[in-house]
Amino acid sequence: MPKNITIFTTNTCAYCVMVERFLDMKGLKYEVVNLDEKPELQEEVLKMSGALTVPVTVVTKQDDSKEVVVGYNLPKLAPALA
Amino acid sequence: MEDKTVRDLVIIGAGPAALSAALYTSREDIDTVLYEKGAIGGLAAVTDWVDNYPGFAKGIAGLELADQMRAQAERFGAKIELGEVQKLVIEEDLKKLITTNGDVYAKAVLIATGSEYRKIGVPGEDEYYARGVHYCATCDGAFYRDKKLVVVGGGNSAAQESIFLTKFATHIDMLVRGDKLRASEVLIHELDKHTDKITIHFNTTTDEIKGLDGKVTSVIGTDKIKNQKVTFSTDGVFVFVGLDPNTKFLEGSGVELDERGFVKSDQHLMTKIKGVFVAGDVRSGATLQIASATGEGATAALMIREYLESLERGPLPEPVVGHPQLYD
Numbered sequence: 001m002p003k004n005i006t007i008f009t010t011n012t013c014a015y016c017v018m019v020e021r022f023l024d025m026k027g028l029k030y031e032v033v034n035l036d037e038k039p040e041l042q043e044e045v046l047k048m049s050g051a052l053t054v055p056v057t058v059v060t061k062q063d064d065s066k067e068v069v070v071g072y073n074l075p076k077l078a079p080a081l082a
Numbered sequence: 083m084e085d086k087t088v089r090d091l092v093i094i095g096a097g098p099a100a101l102s103a104a105l106y107t108s109r110e111d112i113d114t115v116l117y118e119k120g121a122i123g124g125l126a127a128v129t130d131w132v133d134n135y136p137g138f139a140k141g142i143a144g145l146e147l148a149d150q151m152r153a154q155a156e157r158f159g160a161k162i163e164l165g166e167v168q169k170l171v172i173e174e175d176l177k178k179l180i181t182t183n184g185d186v187y188a189k190a191v192l193i194a195t196g197s198e199y200r201k202i203g204v205p206g207e208d209e210y211y212a213r214g215v216h217y218c219a220t221c222d223g224a225f226y227r228d229k230k231l232v233v234v235g236g237g238n239s240a241a242q243e244s245i246f247l248t249k250f251a252t253h254i255d256m257l258v259r260g261d262k263l264r265a266s267e268v269l270i271h272e273l274d275k276h277t278d279k280i281t282i283h284f285n286t287t288t289d290e291i292k293g294l295d296g297k298v299t300s301v302i303g304t305d306k307i308k309n310q311k312v313t314f315s316t317d318g319v320f321v322f323v324g325l326d327p328n329t330k331f332l333e334g335s336g337v338e339l340d341e342r343g344f345v346k347s348d349q350h351l352m353t354k355i356k357g358v359f360v361a362g363d364v365r366s367g368a369t370l371q372i373a374s375a376t377g378e379g380a381t382a383a384l385m386i387r388e389y390l391e392s393l394e395r396g397p398l399p400e401p402v403v404g405h406p407q408l409y410d
Binding site: 015017021035039046074 | 120143148
């Protein structure tokens with residue numbers, strides 16, 4: 001199980017809702033960071049993801065390594081959560 | 083012997099047509115499961131604002147409308163699986179669906195996979211995807227605060243999303259291939275209110291997206307009247323040039339498609355294959371409206387109920403005047 005999960009979202013992002021729903025379904029806890037409320041974090045998210053899009057999900061594993069999943073991408077998100 | 087779990091109805095997709103159908107069938111105690119590979123609510127969910135869906139006098143956010151539809155269907159027992167149907171195989175009376183979550187069998191299937199935004203197919207489009215080229219304004223618009231944008235397209239989506247993007251961008255160049263907008267009059271009037279931020283360039287094609295150091299810097303187009311190249315400096319490009327049906331998974335299934343890849347059906351929304359129905363934007367001849375999609379979803383649900391009943395009782399005996407025989 002991951003140590004920590006953070007999802008970067010915006011107010012109008014339907015795919016962000018889907019990531020949250022998927023994590024809820026898995027019974028995993030996560031933190032949501034809304035970039036509409038914290039636009040100053042956009043550059044940081046861009047550096048992490050390399051993409052100008054949300055959702056961006058950052059999964060911190062038990063060994064403190066991080067995996068960044070861009071978009072609502074279940075084939076990448078599911079293994080990242082394992 | 084293979085253990086087959088057979089559902090009464092599998093709905094492929096979870097957009098407005100699918101959720102409406104699921105609401106109706108679940109209320110009839112028809113065992114209903116939906117498979118959605120993208121966003122629940124489909125394109126409606128990624129639309130900023132919906133002003134033409136009846137029942138919401140002031141309009142409603144697309145995401146909120148989608149969530150209400152989902153909650154209503156789930157309230158009556160519809161199950162939504164987050165996964166993709168990769169193939170549909172017809173096995174005599176049963177339909178086998180190969181999905182990312184495993185195989186599932188169904189007595190009836192409703193194809194309600196909708197459509198997705200079409201690409202322009204120009205150099206730079208794939209290279210800068212999600213790094214300057216976008217197809218979802220509600221997802222990615224916020225990254226363009228105080229930046230310049232190009233929107234490609236002249237239909238309802240292009241108009242609606244351009245208006246939405248004025249919340250962020252300092253200026254938007256809208257590139258329209260034809261000599262007029264194909265958007266509704268209401269949206270054209272709305273665009274007129276944003277002339278300070280939106281400049282519409284008619285008769286202008288989009289030929290190439292250029293960038294530097296991984297970032298989009300300009301769009302090269304052609305002014306078809308002057309027959310000369312034009313350059314629009316920009317930080318990003320949003321593309322809304324039409325829709326393509328989500329029907330690739332139907333290859334080899336026997337379901338008949340039209341020349342553009344949309345699913346053909348009869349007047350009862352049944353495809354050429356008995357027990358396989360279609361509703362919403364993916365249907366050949368659909369009007370691509372949320373209200374139409376929900377109506378078709380409800381109609382399909384009633385036809386599916388009739389079909390499932392016919393499996394139990396056998397074919398209908400005689401056509402009744404004014405109540406056409408559904409299944410020959």
